[in-house]
Amino acid sequence: MRPIIVLLTDFGLLDPYVGQMKGVILREAPDACIVDLCHEVVAHDSVQAGFLLQASHGHFPPQSIFVSVVDPGVGSDRFIVLAQRENQFFLAPDNGLLSFLIDEPVSWWRIDAQAFAAGNTFHGRDIFAPIAARLALGATPQAFGSRVAPDTIIRHDLNWAEIGNPVVDCTVLHVDRFGNCLVNLRAEHFHESPRTWLLDDGRSVVKAAAYAELAPGQIGLLAGSQGVLELAVNQGDCARTLGLAPGLNIRLTRKDTPHP
């Protein structure tokens, strides 16, 4: 099976950075299949990158190699780490991006970066890309560094909220291009949600199974496609409607309880 290398970065597409990473990969592994997961992670936001990777990796083939470069510490003494979970590899700076894997059955390696002729500003191209290419060609992780214990990996867990009674205080993890606001409530708690919530400004939020169930302009709470609940407005922009952005908090109060 053709090896698959999946790229997740905060590089955007205005520059030749992603293209240069692909060039380096193909120079070493010309048959690699390179897939862009997303390059529009908020600059330097390794927490958002970790969320997107956590939500995405299960949809990829079992042999995928995920290369995540959201790396404000590039050129400092931060480490680069490689995780293996079954046959999937995860390569990232050791800055919390891979926190979601720490409690999983995963093996960890710390990369020996000295082995690469790299500058100090673009390890995505100079270190991550050649490692990914060699993994795609069948190299084993120990070729790139030493095994380390999970508790040496830097950890910045997402802070999960619960569906409380009478209120839930949640945080926006991600706003998508439709303005849907993905929040830190796991989708598996959807069934615990009441039919209707109130926002602090008195507007209602309706539990809905699909966007199209909502009337135009109506705000809904849905079990979205990324493993979390999301606030959405049917054919509207929920983030703009509610003034939400990643990192902002929002309080929902059950409508069947007295509103403060």
Next chain:
Amino acid sequence: MRPIIVLLTDFGLLDPYVGQMKGVILREAPDACIVDLCHEVVAHDSVQAGFLLQASHGHFPPQSIFVSVVDPGVGSDRFIVLAQRENQFFLAPDNGLLSFLIDEPVSWWRIDAQAFAAGNTFHGRDIFAPIAARLALGATPQAFGSRVAPDTIIRHDLNWAEIGNPVVDCTVLHVDRFGNCLVNLRAEHFHESPRTWLLDDGRSVVKAAAYAELAPGQIGLLAGSQGVLELAVNQGDCARTLGLAPGLNIRLTRKDTPHP
């Protein structure tokens, strides 16, 4: 020949949605060649998507599988349809996106969506992607649903204008990144155009064979590359110059006739 799957969506590239679709496709059809046609369709605008697909499909290999996901009705009772024209397949929600195929020699199937373990918010990943992958592997359309008659397909035809005398009233279909305004006049009518038109504000529009024929700042009418006429300003932004946007109307009056 390697199967080619072409993606057209309104997902943008800020999110992992397109990447997840590719992951699902490659999980089932690891040798598929996936091509991005465009992911920046205006959100929910199935008419624009249909225009872009109509203008593009002829440039792709005869065995291409076009997957178009502009799907505001996802999770509702809207259907998903599959069209086959010679060896090309077209998969899309039944919302008018494939109208341009209805009068063509095409066979149609309505997808049995119940066969997929899908959520209600992202059928592009949960239904469209696996169908495309299986078509790429050689599955036949009847594996996914029942044959239906063309007149059951939802139809939203583009409204084509004609080169009138003395005026032509046309509508902007698409504004490209250069500010060129593609209008609803078929390129084959280009020869009917007079040398010069007048806009309602008195400015001239000159028939031109190439952008570089126009003086700086001059507004031209060209037979563009997408099968329609376009208004353009050489090395300038015509949409900004004229305040145009998709859906807006514009009236051209032949200059050799008295201007109102």
Next chain:
Amino acid sequence: MRPIIVLLTDFGLLDPYVGQMKGVILREAPDACIVDLCHEVVAHDSVQAGFLLQASHGHFPPQSIFVSVVDPGVGSDRFIVLAQRENQFFLAPDNGLLSFLIDEPVSWWRIDAQAFAAGNTFHGRDIFAPIAARLALGATPQAFGSRVAPDTIIRHDLNWAEIGNPVVDCTVLHVDRFGNCLVNLRAEHFHESPRTWLLDDGRSVVKAAAYAELAPGQIGLLAGSQGVLELAVNQGDCARTLGLAPGLNIRLTRKDTPHP
């Protein structure tokens, strides 16, 4: 080895233009591996495109075919040229984009565009793409035109600055998505830089080996990853901080000399 075709354009990703080029390539060369170098070159800016290509081509496999379409003269009498350097091919309009190759050991051909059934507005799809596909299939350059001498190629060299004493006047070549300002100083002159520079407004610029060496808000001068020096703010946006944009000039004065 799978032939690799690398695309560099100013088409952006809002339109189906890049996708249509890929369709045409795959129709002729179904096994080609197509890589996007960058599609966000400033519209019509062949100088920026040349800089990005110069900074990037060395990272790609030796057999790559680079197709650069920043082509404001499309449809005029401008030529299309093909350069071969070892086993890499470079196809571009003859508008200065390939200036960086003129003094290199390169062979040049002028394309016979009449051989293609092309419109006047999109030679990227109608001429460049089929030529690239046929080169990928093994065609030789002479199949597409006649050998020409390097001094017939249009030349717009980048204007390189030097690290002067006490001042250096440089120009911004490119601003990346992080706001880093790449300037026309070759990275190999980095060692000539003093520890500290002053901007005309009195702010300091510190020579730094890595972004993370800089304190928050501090402005640094680094040897970036693209072969040139860059001004950067650690986890900040240098272009916004200093009001810089491509083409703007900036003067640095050595701090150990009296400031004017």
